Amino acid sequence: MSPDGAASKPDRLFVEALARGFRVLEAFADRPAAMSLAEIAAASGLDKSAAQRLVHTLVSIGYLEKTAAGVAPSRRILDRSFDYLRSNPLINRAIPILADLRRTIKERVDLSLFDDLTMLYVVRMQSKRDTFYAHLIGRRVPTYCTSGGRAVLSHLPEEDVLDILQRSQRRKLTPRTTVEIDQIMERIVQVRETGYSLAIEEVLVGEIAVAAAVLDEAGHPVGAIHVAASLAEWQPDEFVARAGPLVTAAAAGLRPS
Known part of the structure; x- marks a missing residue:
């Protein structure tokens, strides 16, 4: 709702799926260790099905990786940090x-x-x-x-x-x-x-x-x-x-x- 009580307009440019993907990555902020799918879902506030699809996608493009202990951020994330620092x-x-x-x-x-x-x-x-x-x-x-x-x-x-x-x-x-x-x-x-x-x-x-x-x-x-x-x-x-x-x-x- 807007401050005057009217319904706020939806943001047609906002990509909700992309935002959920970043919520998965941000789930590791408070726990710097590999997590299970259930733990990622709980930490990101997503249901397990959505978390599973997003984790699979992030693993496929290289931003998460599967380890013996679960799923963890991969080194590719450092590439984006490098982009920011040098720019x-x-x-x-x-x-x-x-x-x-x-x-x-x-x-x-x-x-x-x-x-x-x-x-x-x-x-x-x-x-x-x-x-x-x-x-x-x-x-x-x-x-x-x-x-x-x-x-x-x-x-x-x-x-x-x-x-x-x-x-x-x-x-x-x-x-x-x-x-x-x-x-x-x-x-x-x-x-x-x-x-x-x-x-x-x-x-x-x-x-x-x-x-x-x-x-x-x-x-x-x-x-x-x-x-x-x-x-x-x-x-x-x-x-x-x-x-x-x-x-x-x-x-x-x-x-x-």
């Missing part, structure tokens, strides 16, 4: 800047893109101590509690910031995750003053991260550059003094002239 001009410009920052700071350097309630990692230059998931591209982290997310929020109007925070499922990822809106707003004010954002053990225990927002030609935030390190090797004040100016300069270097 994105921001990522293309960022690589040499991130590589130079990584050589200078000798800690993990990331580029994430702003996607409403989450930040999506698209470049990750790992350090010597990263865990498996920590350096995978495609990982999403909450905007509200991450260094990059708060750096982005600092460049948005307050009403937009509040909208994002109110729609976020603000939960503690660690004992030190900031989840109260007023406290998050205080952090954002600090970012506006310093130009960079600091997060200490808010996503991973033992990790400190500093980030600065990447802006487009109109001054709108489109992503962030992060530098992350271990609290076992850095004192917070020392890391901020070292990484803050570097990450700010790197982010400024990515803004189109």
